[in-house]
Amino acid sequence: MILEGFSGCRVDLTASGTVRKTAPGPAYNDRLRAQCLCQKQFFGVIECPAVLSEGMDGDRYFFEMAFVPGMTPLDAADAHGTGVLVRLADRLAAMLVKFADDADGVIAPDLFRAKIAEVGGRIGAAFEGGDRAVIETAVSRLAAADWNLIPKTSAHGDLTLENILARPDGGFTFIDFLDGPFRSAALDLAKLRQDTRAFWCLRPRPNRPPGVPVDRIVLLGQLDRLLDERLSGRLAMAADRQKQLLAFQLLRIVPYCVDRAVARFLAFNMARQFS
Numbered sequence: 001m002i003l004e005g006f007s008g009c010r011v012d013l014t015a016s017g018t019v020r021k022t023a024p025g026p027a028y029n030d031r032l033r034a035q036c037l038c039q040k041q042f043f044g045v046i047e048c049p050a051v052l053s054e055g056m057d058g059d060r061y062f063f064e065m066a067f068v069p070g071m072t073p074l075d076a077a078d079a080h081g082t083g084v085l086v087r088l089a090d091r092l093a094a095m096l097v098k099f100a101d102d103a104d105g106v107i108a109p110d111l112f113r114a115k116i117a118e119v120g121g122r123i124g125a126a127f128e129g130g131d132r133a134v135i136e137t138a139v140s141r142l143a144a145a146d147w148n149l150i151p152k153t154s155a156h157g158d159l160t161l162e163n164i165l166a167r168p169d170g171g172f173t174f175i176d177f178l179d180g181p182f183r184s185a186a187l188d189l190a191k192l193r194q195d196t197r198a199f200w201c202l203r204p205r206p207n208r209p210p211g212v213p214v215d216r217i218v219l220l221g222q223l224d225r226l227l228d229e230r231l232s233g234r235l236a237m238a239a240d241r242q243k244q245l246l247a248f249q250l251l252r253i254v255p256y257c258v259d260r261a262v263a264r265f266l267a268f269n270m271a272r273q274f275s
């Protein structure tokens with residue numbers, strides 16, 4: 001059975017009941033190896049599946065981990081009520097505050113500028129006309145923004161709702177860690193807002209009915225408010241700074257958007273961040 005993701009990695013449920021994640025090609029090997037290392041380091045610190053083995057499948061790196069039964073937090077809230085979101089907000093706020101306390105200087109501003117320039121050069125054909133203009137505007141605004149004083153902290157690195165499993169016992173398990181230079185509790189929070197404010201987890205997908213489910217937008221709004229309440233000033237930043245970090249996270253998705261409908265969805269929700 002193949003599980004669904006966005007990275008291009010192959011994620012299989014194996015016959016022995018484990019999950020095997022395999023790089024899509026040799027160029028991705030180091031990144032997946034770093035993810036595995038990150039997961040091993042977090043094991044016992046935050047809830048994540050145990051890494052069971054690592055190896056090579058031909059020229060592609062893979063690692064195997066425990067299968068954790070669960071569903072996305074939105075599916076769980078749909079099935080069991082919004083208490084799921086209250087518990088999730090509690091857990092996320094506690095985790096982010098802990099990450100923020102584990103700080104080590106700041107992220108070099110040049111890293112942000114280099115990433116923004118890189119994305120500016122990789123706006124694919126899926127972004128047509130007005131959508132392309134939205135992305136180009138975001139690129140030039142973010143290139144001119146102030147990137148000083150973003151704390152470098154412990155972080156998940158890719159804290160989206162799709163990378164959180166709501167378990168049947170009511171707890172949460174975190175997967176799909178991202179190693180890399182943009183590790184900050186502030187960027188983790190921005191990544192969560194990529195879903196709660198820019199609705200990335202509701203993007204169009206081949207096997208879903210078209211249109212945006214309104215009930216899910218309501219749930220995301222609820223989670224967004226709960227998270228703000230639970231954080232109550234921790235990780236405090238000026239509102240425009242928070243928007244800047246969210247826009248940066250949205251911009252990082254641009255090179256991976258090859259589908260016209262997904263590109264349009266992203267551009268629409270990016271434009272809302274600047275209005």
Ligand SMILES: Nc1ncnc2c1ncn2[C@@H]1O[C@H](COP(=O)(O)OP(=O)(O)O)[C@@H](O)[C@H]1O
Pocket residue numbers: 003004005006007008009011019021049065066067068069070162163165175176
């Ligand atoms: N250990 C696991 N237990 C249960 N489901 C998993 C596990 N690892 C991954 N999944 C499922 O597979 C999906 C894709 O895995 P993920 O590591 O997030 O890949 P991608 O990097 O493509 O996003 C997840 O969203 C989740 O639904």
Ligand SMILES: [Mg+2]
Pocket residue numbers: 005006162163176
């Ligand atoms: Mg994922």
